[in-house]
Amino acid sequence: MNKLNIHIFAHSWISDWNHGNAHFLRGLAQALIDQGHKVQCYEPLGSWSLTNLVHEEGQRAAQAIDQFRRVYSELNVQFYNTDVSFETFVSKRLRDADLVLVHEWNEPQVVNSILGLKDQLRFLALFHDTHHRAYTNPREILRLRLDLFDGVLAFGEAIRKIYTDGFGIERAWTFHEAADVERFRPLPSDKDLQLVWVGNWGDDERTRELNEFLIGPAARLVASGGRVAVHGVRYPSEGLQLLKAAGVEFRGYLANLEAPRVYASSELSVHVPRRQYANGLSGVPTIRVFETLACGIPLICSPWEDAEKLFRPGEDYVCVPDGEGVFAESQHLLRDRAAREQLAANGLERIRQRHTCRHRAEQLMEIVEELQG
Numbered sequence: 354m355n356k357l358n359i360h361i362f363a364h365s366w367i368s369d370w371n372h373g374n375a376h377f378l379r380g381l382a383q384a385l386i387d388q389g390h391k392v393q394c395y396e397p398l399g400s401w402s403l404t405n406l407v408h409e410e411g412q413r414a415a416q417a418i419d420q421f422r423r424v425y426s427e428l429n430v431q432f433y434n435t436d437v438s439f440e441t442f443v444s445k446r447l448r449d450a451d452l453v454l455v456h457e458w459n460e461p462q463v464v465n466s467i468l469g470l471k472d473q474l475r476f477l478a479l480f481h482d483t484h485h486r487a488y489t490n491p492r493e494i495l496r497l498r499l500d501l502f503d504g505v506l507a508f509g510e511a512i513r514k515i516y517t518d519g520f521g522i523e524r525a526w527t528f529h530e531a532a533d534v535e536r537f538r539p540l541p542s543d544k545d546l547q548l549v550w551v552g553n554w555g556d557d558e559r560t561r562e563l564n565e566f567l568i569g570p571a572a573r574l575v576a577s578g579g580r581v582a583v584h585g586v587r588y589p590s591e592g593l594q595l596l597k598a599a600g601v602e603f604r605g606y607l608a609n610l611e612a613p614r615v616y617a618s619s620e621l622s623v624h625v626p627r628r629q630y631a632n633g634l635s636g637v638p639t640i641r642v643f644e645t646l647a648c649g650i651p652l653i654c655s656p657w658e659d660a661e662k663l664f665r666p667g668e669d670y671v672c673v674p675d676g677e678g679v680f681a682e683s684q685h686l687l688r689d690r691a692a693r694e695q696l697a698a699n700g701l702e703r704i705r706q707r708h709t710c711r712h713r714a715e716q717l718m719e720i721v722e723e724l725q726g
Contacts, residue, residue, distance in 0.1 A: 354722055357451040359385055360476075362395045362467065364458035366430045367418055369609040370406035371553055371586050373640050374483050376609050378456065379425055380533025380710035381717075386427050388714055393446070394430045397463070409586070410606050417608035424536060424610055440466050450476040452721060454506075457482045461496040468501040477724055483508045483530060485629040485637075487515045495520070503724055506717075509637030510661055526720055529663065530640050531708045532647035536610060539649030539701065542617035547579035547687060549619035551612055552641060554588045558627040563592070566625045566655040568599050570679035575600035579687075584615060616648040620693065621686055623679060624654045624670070636660030643708055646670065646700035651693045653682050663708065669700040 361382060369375035382392050396403075406414045433442050443466060447453060453476050455464055464480075471478050480502045487494045488511070499505070499516070504524035507513035516522040550567055554560075571581040583596060584607035596603045607615060616622060622645050626638075636658060645652050652670040659666055666672050671682050686693045 354718060356389045356391065357721070358391045358393075358449045359452045359454065360393045360395065360447060360450045361454040361456070362459055362463065363456040365396045365400040365402040366394050366425075366428060367396065367421060368400065368403035368406040369417070369421075370402045370410070370414075370606065372402040372458075373553075374456070374458070374530075376533060376537070376640050376644055377483070377530040377710065377713075379421075379428065380531070380536070381713055382428055383425060383533065383535075384710040384714035385717070387711070388718070392428070394428050395433060395446075396430060397435050397460070398432045405586075406606075413606055413608070417610075420608060420610050435460055435463060439463060440469075443467055444470055444474075447474050447476060450474060452476060453478045454481050455479070455502075457484055457486065457494070464497045468498050471501060477503045477721065479504050479506055479720070481506045481528070482512055482516075485512075485627070487512055487520075489629060491515075491519070504720070506720075511636055524724075526716075527661070528713065528716065528720075529638070529661075529708070530643055531710050531713045532643040532704050534647050534705060534709045534711075537613050537644045537647040539697075540613050540617040542614070544618060544620050545580065546582050546619035547574055548581045548621050548623060548683060549584070549615060550582075550623050550625070551584045551607060551615065551645075552625065553585040554592050555627050556587070558629065559625055560592075562625050562628065562655055564595065565676040566673075566679050567623060568595050568601065569676040570623075570683060571596075571601045572599035573680050574683060582615075582619070612644060613648045616645060616650045619650060621683055622650050622652050624652055624657070626655065626657050638663060642670070643704060647704045649697045649701045651686055651696040652700060653679055653686075655679070664703055665699065669696070669703045671696065 363378050365372055382394055385392050433439055447470055499520060499522055505516045505522055506528035507516060507525055508530055510527045513525045513527045516525040574581055582602040582604055584604050586606050593603060624641055654670055654672045656674060673679050673682050
């Protein structure tokens with residue numbers, strides 16, 4: 354197909370602080386550029402994520418921003434004000450647009466201003482949803498003029514059905530996240546950890562689950578001579594106390610682009626999805642699954658049903674029913690190097706065959722062709 358002028362509006366490209374979608378958004382934009390499309394990225398001045406990164410992380414913030422600009426040097430990021438000047442700004446910027454992608458973490462006035470230009474400037478507009486708000490807080494999503502979009506990209510089939518069956522949207526596609534395998538890949542490293550977890554506390558959306566599937570098994574691993582580390586932000590004082598009592602090393606903020614190095618330093622990782630993705634939205638894997646497997650590390654998961662058959666449970670990762678299962682499977686894999694290596698190899702193979710940002714960029718172009726046709 355012809356090369357497109359693509360404009361993508363996201364909460365932040367520069368910052369990944371409490372912004373797990375940064376991995377896929379960056380990777381997708383880069384994959385589209387690699388295919389020859391012209392891509393322009395936008396984020397608001399003073400975004401919540403970037404503001405908190407700078408205020409909370411000091412020197413690490415500067416290093417993370419420099420690393421992003423160096424690694425994704427082809428991503429052209431433009432900042433805008435969300436005041437009354439936005440309409441003038443966006444009307445000039447979108448004059449040559451063929452496709453506008455609007456991520457769900459944008460202010461309603463920004464989204465609706467973009468949609469107000471669609472007929473005049475004759476571009477396709479797609480809404481990109483990578484969150485559980487459509488399920489847990491539909492009023493927030495319904496503040497947007499969804500009917501003016503040409504369609505919705507939903508990061509799981511359960512989310513897609515909410516748009517079609519619940520919101521009455523005619524066109525919606527399941528558009529899973531994926532791994533940027535050019536940057537998230539196995540790295541050589543000495544293993545100085547037995548278990549690592551990368552993730553944020555989660556606003557009480559998985560407090561009980563973290564206690565059972567992470568902190569409890571981690572305490573037993575540490576008691577038996579192992580080392581366990583946790584990376585993330587927005588941990589409450591009680592959470593930090595629990596980690597300390599368990600002997601777990603809390604290392605705070607980790608720039609997303611540093612994750613491959615951290616995964617490479619550990620024998621195993623664990624995935625504890627937020628409650629919504631284990632219950633009503635089962636089948637929607639978060640980015641942590643994709644990036645962990647892409648980095649070639651064995652993954653143990655708390656209960657999560659892969660309803661869409663994206664991976665092969667028991668082959669690409671191990672799912673366990675409770676905290677005792679996490680500890681038992683950890684002990685088994687730590688003793689059996691061949692089993693660890695096979696599990697990691699299977700997961701990596703699955704990612705590279707089906708779940709890279711290149712695959713999603715190709716899918717997006719198929720969707721555009723469908724709309725144009």
